Amino acid sequence: MVALFVIATILVCLTIDYFVQRAQKKREAYQPQVMLSPESFILPRGYFFSKAHTWL
Numbered sequence: 001m002v003a004l005f006v007i008a009t010i011l012v013c014l015t016i017d018y019f020v021q022r023a024q025k026k027r028e029a030y031q032p033q034v035m036l037s038p039e040s041f042i043l044p045r046g047y048f049f050s051k052a053h054t055w056l
Helices: 002-027
Strands: none
16 A cells, blocks of 8 residues: 555656646747857956956
């Protein structure tokens, strides 16, 4: 009896997750990414922006 309850609980959770994921995919709309340029950053005096450096 306990095994059936566990299996039923897992199936219910997976079913709910399936429908939630499906609903979220429908709501997602494509939004283009905003590209940042060096001019859009405000840097304090004494700091410089270089194309040779990549900050992670």
